[in-house]
Amino acid sequence: MNHLIAPSILAADFANLQRDIEMINNSDGDWIHVDIMDGMFVPNISFGFPVVSAVKKHAKKDLDVHLMIVDPDRYLKAFKDAGAASITVHYEACPNLHRTVQYIKELGCRASVAVNPHTPVLLLEDIVADLDMVLIMSVNPGFGGQKFIPNTYKKLADIKELAARKNPGLYIEVDGGVDGSNAAKLVEAGATVLVAGNSVFSALNPVQAIADLKSSGL
Ligand code: DX5
Numbered sequence: 001m002n003h004l005i006a007p008s009i010l011a012a013d014f015a016n017l018q019r020d021i022e023m024i025n026n027s028d029g030d031w032i033h034v035d036i037m038d039g040m041f042v043p044n045i046s047f048g049f050p051v052v053s054a055v056k057k058h059a060k061k062d063l064d065v066h067l068m069i070v071d072p073d074r075y076l077k078a079f080k081d082a083g084a085a086s087i088t089v090h091y092e093a094c095p096n097l098h099r100t101v102q103y104i105k106e107l108g109c110r111a112s113v114a115v116n117p118h119t120p121v122l123l124l125e126d127i128v129a130d131l132d133m134v135l136i137m138s139v140n141p142g143f144g145g146q147k148f149i150p151n152t153y154k155k156l157a158d159i160k161e162l163a164a165r166k167n168p169g170l171y172i173e174v175d176g177g178v179d180g181s182n183a184a185k186l187v188e189a190g191a192t193v194l195v196a197g198n199s200v201f202s203a204l205n206p207v208q209a210i211a212d213l214k215s216s217g218l
């Protein structure tokens with residue numbers, strides 16, 4: 001399977017969000033990555049439901065919603081109703097992760113779990129068979145434009161091995177500091193979805209930046 005690209009609108013121009021969504025619609029981007037931050041699980045606040053619904057209105061690609069919030073169960077249905085196709089919750093934010101994952105699936109969304117840089121992938125051993133996707137954080141969540149953490153490659157090897165044993169169809173997404181310098185190596189290491197914020201939106205030609213990420217490692 002060719003890897004997917006999910007441009008992150010955290011790095012978009014919020015005063016020109018429709019323009020930036022249309023740019024993604026007309027690019028090789030596969031999903032639109034939507035970062036939700038609550039100022040509690042992470043030290044930053046991004047945006048909420050009205051913005052997600054507005055994005056959905058113009059999006060021709062699936063919304064890949066990444067919840068960096070405490071107790072996400074409270075809001076899963078609201079994000080589904082706002083247009084999410086995938087919902088990612090954090091391992092570190094979910095004491096009853098199995099229940100949370102079942103609920104996301106009952107809502108009809110792809111169910112995904114993110115792990116922070118310090119969280120071993122092997123903690124997903126008993127849940128990975130229930131998941132559609134695992135998101136490996138390659139920076140500490142909370143901000144765009146941070147430096148990629150190289151231990152991500154080791155984590156990709158771990159999740160690739162776990163997926164081969166328990167869930168061969170699993171999407172493996174990498175999020176944070178992804179750009180032209182590491183994309184090919186990430187795909188080679190097992191990433192099947194690359195999230196990219198700054199490397200797309202700060203490029204002179206964002207459509208070309210997405211195309212370059214899409215052809216990385218092929
Ligand atoms: C970080 C977010 C990322 C962010 C990535 O907490 O989860 O999705 O938008 O931004 P870049 O690609 O700029 O590191």
Ligand code: ZN
Nearest residue numbers: 035066175195
């Ligand atoms: Zn994200």
